[in-house]
Amino acid sequence: QKEVEQxxxxxxxxxxxxxxxxxxxxxxxxxxxxxxRQYSGKSPELIMSIYSNGDxxxxxxxxxxxxxxxxxxxxxxxSQPSDSATYLCAVYNDMRFGAxxxxxxxx
Amino acid sequence: xxxxxQSSRYLVKRTGEKVFLECVQDMDHENMFWYRQDPGLGxxxxxFSYDVKMKEKGDIPEGYSVSREKKERFSLILESxxxxxxxxxxxxxxxxxxxxxGYTFGSxxxxxxx
Numbered sequence: 001q002k003e004v005e006q007x008x009x010x011x012x013x014x015x016x017x018x019x020x021x022x023x024x025x026x027x028x029x030x031x032x033x034x035x036x037r038q039y040s041g042k043s044p045e046l047i048m049s050i051y052s053n054g055d056x057x058x059x060x061x062x063x064x065x066x067x068x069x070x071x072x073x074x075x076x077x078x079s080q081p082s083d084s085a086t087y088l089c090a091v092y093n094d095m096r097f098g099a100x101x102x103x104x105x106x107x
Numbered sequence: 108x109x110x111x112x113q114s115s116r117y118l119v120k121r122t123g124e125k126v127f128l129e130c131v132q133d134m135d136h137e138n139m140f141w142y143r144q145d146p147g148l149g150x151x152x153x154x155f156s157y158d159v160k161m162k163e164k165g166d167i168p169e170g171y172s173v174s175r176e177k178k179e180r181f182s183l184i185l186e187s188x189x190x191x192x193x194x195x196x197x198x199x200x201x202x203x204x205x206x207x208x209g210y211t212f213g214s215x216x217x218x219x220x221x
Contacts, residue, residue: 034209043197043212044150088150092201092209095140095165099149 004091006098014106019076021101023089026070032092033065033072037085038100044088048074079105110134113198113213120220126185128216130198138201139181140210141165141173143194150197156181157203188220 003026013019021035032051036044050056050063050072062075076083084105089098114129132139141153142165152165154173162173170192174182181200185192195217199210 032209036210043215044210045212046209049209090210095152095155097142097150099147 004089004094004096004098006087006089006101008099009101010104011101012104012106013079015079015081017079017105019079019083019103019105021074021076021087021089021103022071023073023098024071025089025091025094027091027094028067028070030067030091030093033063034090034092035061035063035072035074036088036090036097037083038088039085044097076103079103081105081107111198111200111211111213113196113216115216116214118216118218120185120188120218122189122220124185124188124220126188126218126220128183128185128196128198128218130181130183130200130213131179132181132200132211133179134200134211135178136200136211137178137203139175140199140201141171141181141183142197142199143167144197144215145194153183185218188218190220192218193220194218 007022035048037047038044048063050065056063060077064073086100086102088100111132140155142150156162156175172184197215198213201210
C-alpha cells in the first residue's frame, strides 16, 4: 500500500525559531505535493503546494521537494504562536495524507 | 472562493440508523472525496469519485456507501450506523491533473453514534 509518513512529533519550538517538518512517500510516480495546516476542531487548509524538485518560498514558509529521495519538507521561519497547529503532508496521486505533525510554538 | 459545504456540523444518531452526510462544491471540480479523521490515525480515505455516477473504494469503505448523481454533490451513506463510526467526516474536492491546486475541504461533520 502506498504510504505517506511524517515525523511523529509533537514538535515544540520557541517563538522566532525555525520549525522543520518532514514527510516521506512511497509512490515514485507522485508529482504533486501539498502541506496543510489544521487548527484544533477545524478542517485542513492548504498552505503550500510544490511540484518540482527544489525549494518554493511563500512568506515565512518554504517547501522543499526531493523526488529522488522521496521526501518533502516544510520550513516555517520566525515561528509564531499562531502557527501552533497540526501540519499534514499530502501526496496528490495517492489521495493520502500523512498522520500529521503537531507543532507548538511557545511564546 | 472555492466552497465545499457539508450539510451538518454536528450529528448524533442511534446505532442501526441509516445516516446521510451531504457534501456540495461550487467550483465544478471533477473529483470528490470522503475522509474520516480520528485522533492518532490521521485522515483515512473512505470513498472517492472522479465523475458523476462513478465511485471508487478507498482504504476503509466497509460499512459505507456513496452516491454521486450530480457533479457538485457527493453523499456518504452509513447503511447501519455503529458506535465505531463515531468520527469527524471530511469531504473534499479537487480538479484533475498534475498541476492541481490540491484538495479543498469542507468544514467537517462530527458524527456521534450512540
